[in-house]
Amino acid sequence: MSSTIPRGTARTASTVPAAAVSPSADPSAAARPAVDWRLRFAALSLIWGFSFLLIKVGTDGYAPLYVTLGRVLFGATVLLTVLLVKRDRLPRGLRTWGHLAVAAVLLNSLPFTLFSYAETTIPSTLAGICNATTPLWGMLLSLVAFSSDRPTRRRFAGLGLGFVGVLVVLGVWQGFSGQDPRGTALALIASFSYAVGWIYVGRTLGGSPASKLSLSSAQLALATVQLAAVTPFFTGFPRSFPLVPLLAVLALGALGTGLAFLLQYGLVAEVGPTTATTVTYFIPVVATAAGVLVLGEHLHWNTPVGAVIVLAGAALAQSRSRRRQS
Numbered sequence: 234m235s236s237t238i239p240r241g242t243a244r245t246a247s248t249v250p251a252a253a254v255s256p257s258a259d260p261s262a263a264a265r266p267a268v269d270w271r272l273r274f275a276a277l278s279l280i281w282g283f284s285f286l287l288i289k290v291g292t293d294g295y296a297p298l299y300v301t302l303g304r305v306l307f308g309a310t311v312l313l314t315v316l317l318v319k320r321d322r323l324p325r326g327l328r329t330w331g332h333l334a335v336a337a338v339l340l341n342s343l344p345f346t347l348f349s350y351a352e353t354t355i356p357s358t359l360a361g362i363c364n365a366t367t368p369l370w371g372m373l374l375s376l377v378a379f380s381s382d383r384p385t386r387r388r389f390a391g392l393g394l395g396f397v398g399v400l401v402v403l404g405v406w407q408g409f410s411g412q413d414p415r416g417t418a419l420a421l422i423a424s425f426s427y428a429v430g431w432i433y434v435g436r437t438l439g440g441s442p443a444s445k446l447s448l449s450s451a452q453l454a455l456a457t458v459q460l461a462a463v464t465p466f467f468t469g470f471p472r473s474f475p476l477v478p479l480l481a482v483l484a485l486g487a488l489g490t491g492l493a494f495l496l497q498y499g500l501v502a503e504v505g506p507t508t509a510t511t512v513t514y515f516i517p518v519v520a521t522a523a524g525v526l527v528l529g530e531h532l533h534w535n536t537p538v539g540a541v542i543v544l545a546g547a548a549l550a551q552s553r554s555r556r557r558q559s
Contacts, residue, residue: 270499270500270503270504273496273499273500274500274509274512276496277493277496277497277500277512278512278515278516278519279519280488280489280492280493280496281489281493281512281516281519282361282515282516282517282518282519282520282522282523283489283519283520283523284485284489284493284520285348285352285357285358285360285361285364285520285523285524286357286520286523286524286527286528287481287482287484287485287489288300288348288349288352288357288360288481288485289352289356289357289360289524289528290477290478290481290528291303291349291478291481291482291485292349292352292353292478293475293478294474294475294477294478294479294481295471295475295478295479295482296468296469296471297346297349297350297352297353298346298349298460298463298464298467298468299464299468299471299482300349300482300485301342301345301346301349301460302457302460302461302464303479303482303483303485303486304345304482304485304486304489304490305341305342305345305453305456305457305460305486305490306457306461306486307482307483307485307486307487307490307491308453308486308487308489308490308491308494309450309453309454309456309457309491310486310487310491311486311487311490311491311492311495312446312449312450312453312491312494312495313450313454315446315450315495316446316447316450319446321444321446321447322447323443323447323450323451323454324441324443324447324448324451325443329438329441329443330451330455332433332434332437332438333438333448333451333452333455334455334459335433335437336430336433336434336437336438336452337452337453337455337456337459338430338456338459339426339427339429339430339433340426340427340430340431340434340452341452341453341456342456342459342460342463343423343426344423344424344426344427344430345423345456346460347419347420347422347423347426348360348364348419348420348423350416350419351363351416351417351419351420351423352416352420353416354413354415354416355412355413355416355417355420356524356528356530356531357520357523357524357528357530358520358521358524358525358530358532358536359402359412359416359417359420359536360420360520361516361517361519361520361521361524362402362517362520362521362536362539362540362543363399363402363417363420363421363423363424364420364423364424364516364517364520365424365513365514365516365517365540365543365544365547366395366399366421366424366425366543366547367424367425367427367428367513368395368428368513368547369391369392369395369396369543369546369547370424370425370427370428370429371427371428371431371432372388372391372392372547373392373428374428374429374432375432376388376392387549388549390549391546391547391548391549392546393546394542394545394546394549395542395543395545395546395547395549396546397542397546398539398540398541398542398543398544398545398546399421399539399543400539401535401538401539401542402535402536402539402540402543403417403539404533404535445498446495446498449494449498453490453491497509497512500512513547514544514547514548517540517543517544518540521536521537521540
């Protein structure tokens, strides 16, 4: 999942970035969509929230690396098709492609793979909640890396509250509440990778003249090449192709990665990044509901309570006082 991030900050980062975007102007942004932005916002929340369920279903039939490879392949296919229809072109310059290759690792290849491996041992509900820590990691990194982002009391309080929420979700007082520590750690590292990736994108690609669609298409194409080169060395080729997991991977790529980016791209252009990225706070809610209602996953009381604390902390850490806004 993706959002526009101003140069030098991670404050508006969304939780499951699919592709890099730049704040450069785009002529297509002027066209008024036929569907109200609120409906598209709701659709985006559902698509990204259900992504964790799709990962779980996909890994029931395929190795995690193949789930990730299928995801970026189908996602890239959607974006490259739209790029062709719009008669846009891929970005130019070896420097830009080099930065996109790094962004592909940090925002796609690595975190997508980590979430796939994590969901072989933890519920999709927990993965979705771990994903919600991305704004917290982004704010922490922003405070450490950028002197212009001053560490206010409000932000420190938000960070502290958010990480207390993580501890509540994990149920640390009772041995992680029966959750697998390794799988949980992988999901948290994936969320951290998103935060690092968005800071990197903001610093290196923020001024690119290429369109958001062009950059994102190239990034997912690079992620596909990276995973296609690595996957055969770590896992064997599938001996069978079970239909339901295959459809889950197809939906994860085409909808959860390709279409979701296009929806987010349109929302950012229409209502701005601040409003568009509040989708972050709906994703774990949808992921939890999907895991419980569709997959029959069980929730301990501390999971939803901790999730609320995490989201409250993320909202507080990203907020600004009225004095600073004026």
